[in-house]
Amino acid sequence: KAGVTQTPRYLIKTRGQQVTLSCSPISGHRSVSWYQQTPGQGLQFLFEYFSETQRNKGNFPGRFSGRQFSNSRSEMNVSTLELGDSALYLCASSLWGTLSYEQYFGPGTRLTVT
């Protein structure tokens, strides 16, 4: 089975721009969670999607949003980028979300905001 994939792997954007990141979960997995990883804050939960619905959301501003499609692929969007948004964005997929707990991470998208 193919693992979790994320595109693009690297991205450089300018302050004020917006960006869309994509995540394809493991085949059959219906839950996709997004995390931000930075040296200072570590790994922080952004949100989780299950069956095209956002089920949970972490403590991030409304500039961070996402969606999930019927094939379970998910996208994350960040609008009005700030320097502090520079981070590794990781998505993780899970079979049933809360009923099957194991989350498997993708390779991440390294976002640099200049």
Place this chain on the structure above:
Amino acid sequence: GENVEQHPSTLSVQEGDSAVIKCTYSDSASNYFPWYKQELGKRPQLIIDIRSNVGEKKDQRIAVTLNKTAKHFSLHITETQPEDSAVYFCAAMYSGGGADGLTFGKGTHLIIQP
């Protein structure tokens, strides 16, 4: 929300010795506790997990223990090898519906000295 503390931040051990990493959590409702290993430039990989109805779980050289009363859990690695060098993250989550995603500790940089 959940808060996870992880210690130590850096751990250096001689090859062949054992390593222990400890985490505490704040939310007594949390019932799922995974451990991830992240090598430099790579994605976090799930290495072992434990649920709150179990006190200990082993997988070859790796074991995890959970003390629900004290709200702490630990990762034990025996007979350490050079390939064990990485950053290890503990996490906690309530999986019974309305999950807030994984809350991670800040990580432990494990260094195996030859």
